[in-house]
Amino acid sequence: MTDAFAEKAAAWDQNPVRVAGARAFFDAVLPLAGPAAKGLVLDFGSGTGLLGLLFADIARRVDLVDTSPAMVQVLRGKIAAQGLANVAVHLGEIAELTGLALPEASFDLVVSLNALHHIPVIPPVLAQLYRLCAPGGHIIVADLMSEDGSFHGAEAAVHKGFDPAELARQFQAAGFEVQGTLQHHTIIKADASGAQRHYPQFLLHARKP
Numbered sequence: 001m002t003d004a005f006a007e008k009a010a011a012w013d014q015n016p017v018r019v020a021g022a023r024a025f026f027d028a029v030l031p032l033a034g035p036a037a038k039g040l041v042l043d044f045g046s047g048t049g050l051l052g053l054l055f056a057d058i059a060r061r062v063d064l065v066d067t068s069p070a071m072v073q074v075l076r077g078k079i080a081a082q083g084l085a086n087v088a089v090h091l092g093e094i095a096e097l098t099g100l101a102l103p104e105a106s107f108d109l110v111v112s113l114n115a116l117h118h119i120p121v122i123p124p125v126l127a128q129l130y131r132l133c134a135p136g137g138h139i140i141v142a143d144l145m146s147e148d149g150s151f152h153g154a155e156a157a158v159h160k161g162f163d164p165a166e167l168a169r170q171f172q173a174a175g176f177e178v179q180g181t182l183q184h185h186t187i188i189k190a191d192a193s194g195a196q197r198h199y200p201q202f203l204l205h206a207r208k209p
């Protein structure tokens with residue numbers, strides 16, 4: 001399978017907009033998750049770990065899942081350089097990973113930033129996350145609000161953002177109790193014509209009963 005992020009991985013962390021977006025999401029997650037952020041944390045579509053590695057200082061353990069070998073290579077380099085002992089990396093599709101590495105009903109907090117719009121079929125992912133969440137566990141995702149496709153330009157992106165209310169219905173269908181959705185951050189970046197555009201993001205917070 002081609003790695004859609006192969007050419008972006010090496011410079012991924014050099015974009016200050018991405019770094020700031022990950023920090024903004026982390027800051028938004030902490031008060032919503034409460035003590036869950038100190039337990040077992042899973043970041044899916046983690047990329048280079050801009051978000052997930054922020055949890056390494058506070059969580060008992062952080063598991064990061066990503067399909068891109070190039071992003072995972074950068075991530076592993078950062079983990080080694082920082083000497084992080086409570087972080088594990090899994091290369092693969094979140095919906096397909098099984099086994100001891102990601103035990104069922106174990107995660108206190110699942111987070112994800114800007115990954116869902118790259119995943120063609122969402123319900124199997126939500127079913128998997130429901131299996132992985134501990135009872136009472138939190139899942140908090142942030143992604144693009146519905147946009148006109150200019151965010152990725154000519155690049156293939158599977159979803160042009162989401163209607164948060166519709167996505168919330170999919171979470172409910174998977175068994176989660178949706179705590180709420182809110183707009184929490186705006187990505188400002190140039191579109192293909194060079195014009196600065198504002199791309200609002202939503203945050204969705206749900207819990208496994």
Ligand SMILES: C[S@@+](CC[C@H](N)C(=O)[O-])C[C@H]1O[C@@H](n2cnc3c(N)ncnc32)[C@H](O)[C@@H]1O
Pocket residue numbers: 005018022044045046047048049050051065066067068071092093094095112113114115118119
């Ligand atoms: C836009 S990047 C976001 C990376 C990171 N969350 C960040 O904010 O810097 C989306 C990431 O999701 C990963 N991804 C796409 N589909 C996936 C899937 N089915 N399972 C796990 N990761 C996936 C991609 O490889 C990519 O690294």
